[in-house]
Amino acid sequence: MIIVMKAKTSPEELQEVLDTIKELGYQPHIIYGTERTVIGAVGSERGKDKLLALETLPGVEKVVPILQPYKLASREVKQDKTIIRINDKVLIGGDEIVVIAGPCSIESEQQIIETAAAVKEAGATVLRGGAFKPRTSPYSFQGLEEEGLVLLDKARQVTGLPVVTEIMNPGDIDLISRHADILQVGARNVQNFALLKTLGKCTKPVLLKRGMMTTIEEFLMSAEYILSEGNMQVILCERGIRTFETATRNTLDLSAVPLLKERTHLPVIVDPSHGTGHWKLVAPMSFAAIAAGADGLMIEVHPHPDHAQSDGIQSLKPDKFFEMMRRLELFVKAAGRSWRAAS
Ligand code: PEP
Numbered sequence: 001m002i003i004v005m006k007a008k009t010s011p012e013e014l015q016e017v018l019d020t021i022k023e024l025g026y027q028p029h030i031i032y033g034t035e036r037t038v039i040g041a042v043g044s045e046r047g048k049d050k051l052l053a054l055e056t057l058p059g060v061e062k063v064v065p066i067l068q069p070y071k072l073a074s075r076e077v078k079q080d081k082t083i084i085r086i087n088d089k090v091l092i093g094g095d096e097i098v099v100i101a102g103p104c105s106i107e108s109e110q111q112i113i114e115t116a117a118a119v120k121e122a123g124a125t126v127l128r129g130g131a132f133k134p135r136t137s138p139y140s141f142q143g144l145e146e147e148g149l150v151l152l153d154k155a156r157q158v159t160g161l162p163v164v165t166e167i168m169n170p171g172d173i174d175l176i177s178r179h180a181d182i183l184q185v186g187a188r189n190v191q192n193f194a195l196l197k198t199l200g201k202c203t204k205p206v207l208l209k210r211g212m213m214t215t216i217e218e219f220l221m222s223a224e225y226i227l228s229e230g231n232m233q234v235i236l237c238e239r240g241i242r243t244f245e246t247a248t249r250n251t252l253d254l255s256a257v258p259l260l261k262e263r264t265h266l267p268v269i270v271d272p273s274h275g276t277g278h279w280k281l282v283a284p285m286s287f288a289a290i291a292a293g294a295d296g297l298m299i300e301v302h303p304h305p306d307h308a309q310s311d312g313i314q315s316l317k318p319d320k321f322f323e324m325m326r327r328l329e330l331f332v333k334a335a336g337r338s339w340r341a342a343s
C-alpha cells in the first residue's frame with residue numbers, strides 16, 4: 001500500500017503513521033517527493049486491507065494499493081526519477097548522460113591505467129573493470145581478484161574516475177566495497193537472491209544487469225530485493241537477452257528502456273558490448289540506446305583487444321571509442337539530454 005501524506009504534516013504525525021504500519025506487521029519505507037511525502041508499506045499481500053485504517057490518522061491524505069508486484073521500484077510509489085550520486089562530480093539518472101567504460105577484465109597495472117586514462121580523455125566519467133569474473137568455463141581466466149581491486153584503486157587515484165566492478169559472492173561484500181564506488185551484479189547473478197539481499201544492506205550504489213532470461217517484471221523484482229532491504233541506489237542495465245538469433249551474442253532489447261522508464265523511477269543504462277558481442281555494433285547501438293531514453297551506457301574498451309583475456313571481440317580500441325564518443329554527443333543533444341565535454 002502507498003500512504004500519501006498531506007502536504008503539511010508534523011514529524012509527530014509522520015512518526016505515528018510509521019509506528020502504526022510496523023504494529024500492523026508491515027515495513028515502512030519513506031519516500032520524500034518534491035511535493036509531498038509518501039510511505040510505501042511493504043509486506044504480505046494477505047491482510048493488507050488492514051492498512052486502510054491508516055486513513056483515519058491525522059496527516060494521512062489517502063491510502064492506495066500498489067498494483068504492481070514490485071513495490072518500491074514502481075513509479076506508483078515514487079513519481080520523481082531517482083538520481084544516484086556516485087561522487088561529487090557524477091550523478092546517474094539526472095539530465096546528463098553518463099558513460100561507463102573500461103576493459104572487461106583488469107589484466108595488469110599498465111592495461112587498466114592506460115585504458116582509464118584513454119576513456120577519461122574521451123569523456124567517460126566512470127571506469128569499469130572486472131576483478132572477479134563470471135566465466136562460462138572454469139578453465140577460462142577468472143580475474144585477478146583482490147590484486148585486480150588494488151589495481152582499480154590505482155586507476156582511480158591516477159584518473160580521479162570512480163570505479164564499478166562485479167561482485168559474485170555475498171561473502172566478498174566487505175572486500176569489494178572497500179575498493180569500488182559501484183557494485184555490479186552480472187547477468188548470471190540477477191536472481192541470486194542471497195547476493196541481492198546482502199547488497200540491500202550496504203550503502204554503495206548497485207548496478208544490476210538484466211539476466212539473459214529475465215523478463216522485465218522479473219528484472220524489477222530483482223531490483224525490489226535490493227530496495228526492500230533498504231538500499232535505494234539501484235541502477236538497471238539492459239545488456240541483451242538470449243533469443244534464437246546467433247549472428248549477435250545476445251539480442252539487445254532496447255524496447256526495455258522506455259518500458260522500464262515508464263514502470264520504474266530507477267535509472268536505466270545500456271551495455272551494447274555484451275548486448276551485441278561485436279565491436280562494430282557498439283557505436284550504432286549506443287546511439288540507438290540514447291534515442292530510446294537511456295540514462296547512460298556501459299562500454300568495453302581495451303588497448304589491445306586481440307590480446308584481451310576476455311571479451312576482446314566486443315571491445316573498442318581507444319581511438320574507436322574516442323570517435324564514437326564524439327559522434328554520441330550529437331545523439332545526446334538530439335535526445336534533449338546534456339553532455340559533459342571531454343576533458
Ligand atoms: C561484464 O560486464 O563484464 C559482464 C560479465 O557482463 P554480463 O554480466 O552482462 O554478462
Ligand code: MN
Nearest residue numbers: 104300310311
Ligand atoms: Mn565482458
